Amino acid sequence: MTQRALDSSGEQTPGTPRPAMIDAGAELDPVHPMEPPPARRPDGLSSAEVAERVARGEVNDVPVRSSRSVTEIVRANVFTRFNLIIGVLWVIMLFVAPIQDSLFGFVIVANTGIGIIQEWRAKKTLDSLAVIGEAKPTVRRDGVAAEISTSEIVLGDLVELGPGDKVVVDGTVAEADSLEIDESLLTGEADPVIKRAGDPVMSGSFVVAGGGAFTATKVGREAYAAQLAEEASRFTLVHSELRSGISTILKYVTWMMVPTAIGLIISQLVVKDNNFKDSVARTVGGIVPMIPEGLVLLTSVAFAIGVVRLGRKQCLVQELPAIEGLARVDVVCLDKTGTLTEGGMDVTEVRPLNGSDEAYVTRVLRAFGSSDPRPNASLRAIIDAYPAGGGDARPATGGDAPAAGDGESWTVTDAMPFSSARKYSGAAFAEADGTASAWLLGAPDVLLSEGDATLTEIEHLNEQGLRVLLLARAEGELNAPGTAAGAAPTALVVLEQRLRPDAGDTLAYFADQNVATKVISGDNAVSVGAVAGKLGLAGAENTLDARRLPTDPDAMATAMEENAVFGRVTPQQKRDMVAALQSRGHTVAMTGDGVNDVLALKDADIGVSMGSGSEATRAVAQIVLLNNSFATLPSVVAEGRRVIGNITRVATLFLTKTVYSVLLAILVVCTQVEYPFLPRHLTLLSTLTIGVPAFFLALAPNKERAQPHFVRRVMRYAIPSGAIAAAATFATYLVARHHYSGEGALEAETSAATLTLFLVSMWVLAIIARPYTWWRVGLVAAMGLGFLIVLVVPWLQDFFALKLVGAPMPWTAVGIAVAAAVLLEVVWRWVGRRFGM
Numbered sequence: 001m002t003q004r005a006l007d008s009s010g011e012q013t014p015g016t017p018r019p020a021m022i023d024a025g026a027e028l029d030p031v032h033p034m035e036p037p038p039a040r041r042p043d044g045l046s047s048a049e050v051a052e053r054v055a056r057g058e059v060n061d062v063p064v065r066s067s068r069s070v071t072e073i074v075r076a077n078v079f080t081r082f083n084l085i086i087g088v089l090w091v092i093m094l095f096v097a098p099i100q101d102s103l104f105g106f107v108i109v110a111n112t113g114i115g116i117i118q119e120w121r122a123k124k125t126l127d128s129l130a131v132i133g134e135a136k137p138t139v140r141r142d143g144v145a146a147e148i149s150t151s152e153i154v155l156g157d158l159v160e161l162g163p164g165d166k167v168v169v170d171g172t173v174a175e176a177d178s179l180e181i182d183e184s185l186l187t188g189e190a191d192p193v194i195k196r197a198g199d200p201v202m203s204g205s206f207v208v209a210g211g212g213a214f215t216a217t218k219v220g221r222e223a224y225a226a227q228l229a230e231e232a233s234r235f236t237l238v239h240s241e242l243r244s245g246i247s248t249i250l251k252y253v254t255w256m257m258v259p260t261a262i263g264l265i266i267s268q269l270v271v272k273d274n275n276f277k278d279s280v281a282r283t284v285g286g287i288v289p290m291i292p293e294g295l296v297l298l299t300s301v302a303f304a305i306g307v308v309r310l311g312r313k314q315c316l317v318q319e320l321p322a323i324e325g326l327a328r329v330d331v332v333c334l335d336k337t338g339t340l341t342e343g344g345m346d347v348t349e350v351r352p353l354n355g356s357d358e359a360y361v362t363r364v365l366r367a368f369g370s371s372d373p374r375p376n377a378s379l380r381a382i383i384d385a386y387p388a389g390g391g392d393a394r395p396a397t398g399g400d401a402p403a404a405g406d407g408e409s410w411t412v413t414d415a416m417p418f419s420s421a422r423k424y425s426g427a428a429f430a431e432a433d434g435t436a437s438a439w440l441l442g443a444p445d446v447l448l449s450e451g452d453a454t455l456t457e458i459e460h461l462n463e464q465g466l467r468v469l470l471l472a473r474a475e476g477e478l479n480a481p482g483t484a485a486g487a488a489p490t491a492l493v494v495l496e497q498r499l500r501p502d503a504g505d506t507l508a509y510f511a512d513q514n515v516a517t518k519v520i521s522g523d524n525a526v527s528v529g530a531v532a533g534k535l536g537l538a539g540a541e542n543t544l545d546a547r548r549l550p551t552d553p554d555a556m557a558t559a560m561e562e563n564a565v566f567g568r569v570t571p572q573q574k575r576d577m578v579a580a581l582q583s584r585g586h587t588v589a590m591t592g593d594g595v596n597d598v599l600a601l602k603d604a605d606i607g608v609s610m611g612s613g614s615e616a617t618r619a620v621a622q623i624v625l626l627n628n629s630f631a632t633l634p635s636v637v638a639e640g641r642r643v644i645g646n647i648t649r650v651a652t653l654f655l656t657k658t659v660y661s662v663l664l665a666i667l668v669v670c671t672q673v674e675y676p677f678l679p680r681h682l683t684l685l686s687t688l689t690i691g692v693p694a695f696f697l698a699l700a701p702n703k704e705r706a707q708p709h710f711v712r713r714v715m716r717y718a719i720p721s722g723a724i725a726a727a728a729t730f731a732t733y734l735v736a737r738h739h740y741s742g743e744g745a746l747e748a749e750t751s752a753a754t755l756t757l758f759l760v761s762m763w764v765l766a767i768i769a770r771p772y773t774w775w776r777v778g779l780v781a782a783m784g785l786g787f788l789i790v791l792v793v794p795w796l797q798d799f800f801a802l803k804l805v806g807a808p809m810p811w812t813a814v815g816i817a818v819a820a821a822v823l824l825e826v827v828w829r830w831v832g833r834r835f836g837m
Contacts, residue, residue, distance in 0.1 A: 042175075044140035044158035058155035060169055060219040070120060077115045077300070081254070082293045083108065089284045093679060097281040100680040100799050104288050115297045118304040137168050140213065157216045162374050163417070166206045166619055170218035173199045178210035178417045182598070206598065206619075209419040211374060242324050242647060245710035246299060249655065250292070256662050257290045263669040282675040286668065289661035289682045292654035294691060299647055302698050306639045313635055314611070314627035322622035325606045326633075327640025328587045328708070332510055333578065333604070335592035336521040336528050337377070339630050340535060342498040345377050345467065347385035349494040353454060361491045362386060364439055364471065367410040371427035376418060378469060379425075379441075381495055416478045418442070423522065423568075426478040438478055440487050444470035445524060445568070447484055454489060458524075465530030467495040467523060497531060502631035504535040509634045511538050518564060518581075520574055520600075525567025532565050539564035546573050556580040574600035591630070593617055608633065638703065644710075645702035649768050650694040651714045652721070656764055657690055659722020660729065660757070667730045674746060676733045676753045680800050684790065685754065688783045689761035696779055697769065720827045725760045728820035732756040732813045739809050748805040752813045755804065758787055759817035763824055 045053075053059070090105030136147040138160040145160060150168050153159065158174060161167070173179065173195045180192040183205040192208040195201060201214050203223040268283040306323050317323055334340060350365070352358050369375065369383035409432035416426035424442020431437060440447060444458050447470045458468045472487035510517050517537060521528045525543040533540035542562065546569040550556050557580040560566075566577070574590075578600050581588045590597070590604035601607035602620045609621035610628045618624050625632045661682075668675050707713065736749040762784060769776040790796045797803045804810040 042158075043143035045154070045156055046142055049156070050141060050154055053154040053156065058219060060151055060153040060216075060223070070123070073119045073123065074116055077112050077119070077297070080293075080296065082250075082291045082296075083112065086288065086291060086293060089288060092280065093284055096277040097284075097679070100801075101281050101285075101678055103683045104679055104686075108293060112297065115300050115304075118301045118308075121304065121308055137165070138162075153216055153219055155216055155219050158213050159216060160211070160213045161207045162211045163207055163209055163376075164617075167201045167203050167214070169203050169216045170223045171201050171214035171216045173197050173201060173212060173214045176210070176212040177415070179207065179212040180209040180419065181205050182208045210417045241328075241708065241710050242299065242644060243321065245714075246295060246651070248711050249651075249714070250296070253290065253292060253658055256658075257287070260290070260662050260665045260669075261287045264665045264675065267669045267672060268675055281678050285677045285679040285682055286661065286665045286675045288679055289686065290658055290665070292651075292658050294694065295651055295654040298650060298694055298698050301695075302643045302647055305699060306643050310632075310636060310639055313632055314625070314629075315632050315636060316611075316624040316626055317636075318622050318624065322606055323636065323640045324644055325587070325640070326589055326608075326623065326636050327644050329515060329589040329606060329637070331516045331518060331581050331586045331588050332633075333518045333520050333574075333581075333588060333590045333600070334630075335590075335597055336519055336523060336531065337497075337593075339591050339593075339610070340500060340503045340519065340531060342500055345381040345495045345497050347381050347493060348466065348496045349492075351457075351492040351494065353489045353491055356490045361471065363410070364437075364490070365493070367412070367429050368427050368439060368441060368471075371412045371415045371429075372417065372425070374417075378467070378495060382493065414438070414478055422446075422484070424484065426474065426483075428478055438474040438476070438483075439490075440472045440474050440478075440484060441469055441493075443524070443568070444468055444492070447472050447487055448489060449485075452489075454492070458492065459526060461492075461494060462524045462527035463530055465497070465527060465534055467497055467527055469493040469495065499531065499534060500630060502629060506631050506634060507532075507535055507537050509637075513637065515637075516561075516564075516586075518560065518566065518577075520566045520569050520577060522569055523567055525565060528567050529565040537564060543567065546570065549573065549577075551576075553580050553583055557584045571597070571599055575603055578604050591633075638701075641704060642700070642702045645704040646698045646700060648707075648710060648714060650690075650698050651710075652717045652768055653690045653694055653765065655714060655718035656721040656725065656761070657686065659719055660726040663723060663726035664730060667726065671734075673733075673737070676729070676750050678750070678801060681750065681754050681802070684787075684800055684802075685758055685761060688786050689758065689765050693765055693769070693779055693783060696775075700776075716831050717828065720831070721764050721824060724820050724823050724827070725757060725764070728760050728816050729753050729757040732816050735812060735816075736809055739812075740805065744805070747801055747803065748809070751802045751804050752809050754802060755810060756813045756817045756820075759814065760820045760824070762787075763817075763821040767824065767828055 086105065086108050090102055090108070093102040093105070136149060137153065138145050139148050139153060140146075140158040140160060153169055159168070159171065161179065167181070174197060176196050176199075179195045181195050181201060182192045183202060195212070200217075203218075264286045265283050268279045268286075303323065307317050310317055310323070350358070350361060352361050365382050366386040366388060369379060369386060370388050372379060375383055411430040412427060413430050413436070414426075414428035418425040422442070423446045424440050426438065426440045428436065428438040445455060448455055454470075461468050469492070470489060471491045471493060472484075472489050474483045474487045476483060476486075507517055519528055519532050519537065519540075525545045529540050529543040543565040544559060544563045544567075546566050549559055549566070553576070556576060560577055560581050561584065569577070574597065578588050578590055582605070587605045589606040589608060590600045591608040591610075592598075592601055593610040597609075598617055598620055601609065601617055606623065607617075607621040608623045608625065609617040611618070611624055611626035623636060665675070730753075732755075733749055733753040736752040737745075740748045762780070765783065766780050769780055790800055790802060791804065
């Protein structure tokens with residue numbers, strides 16, 4: 001795993017692989033020498049000791065899963081309330097009616113099987129992606145540091161820590177180098193805690209600054225956050241308006257279905273003196289279509305296929321509703337580094353200040369590069385420009401080359417890692433001639449006084465999108481109060497960031513989709529705005545320094561809506577900014593890869609982390625872009641919109657059937673007539689007008705922006721559509737009862753009613769299939785052709801008990817259906833104008 005480190009501007013960028021920890025002690029920190037705990041093992045466990053602990057079972061064996069088990073998938077798809085009802089009715093029909101009246105049971109079996117297979121495919125995708133994205137902590141054994149799987153850690157292991165690393169098991173600090181740990185995810189306390197040797201650390205916390213190592217004291221299920229981590233990483237279906245909306249619909253359907261079904265049973269079995277088996281068949285035929293059983297299945301399949309599709313693009317969806325959530329987002333907050341820019345930077349120029357000697361500045365920068373074993377992107381660029389012992393190194397713009405070996409004769413006496421709160425790092429040296437010096441490297445507008453003339457020069461550089469660091473000489477100790485305020489400016493280090501080639505297109509996509517983009521960075525606001533402007537971000541010129549951001553939530557929300565770029569943002573401010581936007585009703589997505597983004601990622605509606613980001617950010621994010629490509633986000637948005645838009649469409653189909661089934665049953669009970677349909681008729685209608693087309697429509701491309709109030713929007717169309725279908729069908733049935741008489745009359749009446757119901761249902765399908773494409777027109781036409789084939793092929797007529805008798809009644813049925821279709825068009829247009837789709 002590549003380590004992550006915070007750079008001097010407040011962003012987190014890729015660093016280099018962590019070397020083995022050194023026994024720092026007083027040499028690195030003479031002010032606060034570390035007191036090692038009694039059982040300190042600087043070389044870690046030996047291979048023999050590890051094998052012994054594994055044999056005793058002292059291993060971190062918590063089974064963290066990224067998805068449901070196969071057993072859970074089967075249970076969730078098979079053992080549902082409606083499957084139970086349909087299963088009982090299916091068994092009854094197998095005993096009392098021909099096999100064609102039991103087809104609905106086989107359809108349910110097939111649908112459930114499809115659901116299980118699709119979700120199993122999604123599980124395999126999730127599991128494989130989780131392995132790819134799994135954090136591998138660095139453990140020291142036999143004096144050698146190596147990355148291992150979290151599950152391979154044993155009791156007593158010496159686990160190394162660096163900025164952004166998550167504490168994976170409980171332990172005791174063995175080594176600390178300005179180690180600061182954030183325990184907010186466990187305790188709710190946002191302020192980092194400074195840890196020294198002997199202090200406890202809890203699993204679930206993460207490193208904000210500094211480094212060190214700890215000895216594992218609790219592993220497996222004994223670790224404090226083990227259960228929480230396992231639960232949080234499971235396949236979940238929570239916080240989904242789509243899921244909760246469907247659950248609400250099913251609850252109401254159950255309430256309507258139970259009394260209506262009881263009334264239908266009494267009507268068909270007691271009141272009417274018919275053949276018992278035929279009465280049972282028609283009773284079941286009235287109950288089965290009330291159940292929108294395919295709606296839940298289709299939603300699961302749509303989500304599962306979405307996971308598989310995104311998995312192919314190296315996007316790990318840790319919580320399925322995140323697909324839906326990102327589609328509802330109207331504000332995206334971007335962390336600049338790692339999102340708009342690549343991690344690497346280049347030194348383009350070093351400008352000495354106040355008459356400083358350039359050769360001396362070069363020696364300071366070379367020595368500074370050796371002060372941190374985990375250099376961040378800014379320091380890495382300096383190291384590349386001025387490598388230790390390299391006599392030919394120079395910045396890109398030239399300058400006198402330092403003598404070979406400069407800096408090697410300097411000794412690091414103290415070091416202060418970068419902190420996002422300070423926005424600078426520091427180092428103290430004993431120079432070659434024995435002179436002691438202390439230096440700070442960080443944000444110029446933090447280290448310089450507000451009226452300093454150098455800030456104007458820096459402003460011009462920032463306007464070009466360049467990053468500028470200030471090297472300043474400090475008086476006294478690095479940790480002394482007021483050190484930054486009294487530091488003497490010595491040189492400006494000018495860095496150029498590398499823009500992501502795909503970032504511009506992604507920003508353009510969000511602008512086209514009316515999704516507001518806010519760039520939030522710890523860097524200088526003008527510099528960030530220049531970078532955003534190069535990428536074509538609309539409103540990039542509207543920048544704001546977060547130090548002037550109002551603290552009042554309402555005023556902050558106004559500032560957030562009026563500006564597009566924010567600089568010098570602290571981690572707590574990022575969190576407050578997300579909350580301010582949410583207070584205005586915005587659905588907010590936050591992207592980031594550094595530990596300074598964790599709090600905001602956790603509070604945002606959707607948290608998105610880069611795969612190379614810190615382990616802490618990946619733990620709290622719902623979506624992890626394993627390929628580190630910001631350009632993957634549009635695919636996630638598109639997938640979410642496809643799922644939501646299509647499920648809304650097909651839900652209208654399913655619920656239209658439920659409404660007309662309930663209303664037909666009520667009309668039958670009230671008029672005391674035979675129920676017009678056998679199960680085989682409604683199985684045929686459901687397959688042609690709902691089942692097959694819904695499957696294709698649910699998986700079709702759909703770029704409609706997700707709208708709230710799923711239940712309300714679906715029912716506005718389903719209730720009038722179902723009412724019109726029921727009224728037209730029952731009207732045809734009553735007319736047919738007066739038209740036909742004698743033997744075979746009931747079959748003729750049923751056939752006429754079936755024709756009307758099919759045509760009306762087809763018109764509902766035709767409306768939902770809009771806007772038309774060649775394949776949508778072909779889909780509707782194919783369903784109509786399928787029904788026509790049933791009507792004209794003799795053996796299919798017998799199988800489905802459908803035979804149109806004479807010409808007047810069938811044409812009457814068509815006429816009633818046409819009138820119903822016209823009424824459907826009028827109602828749908830009125831609802832669309834009145835409420836919007």
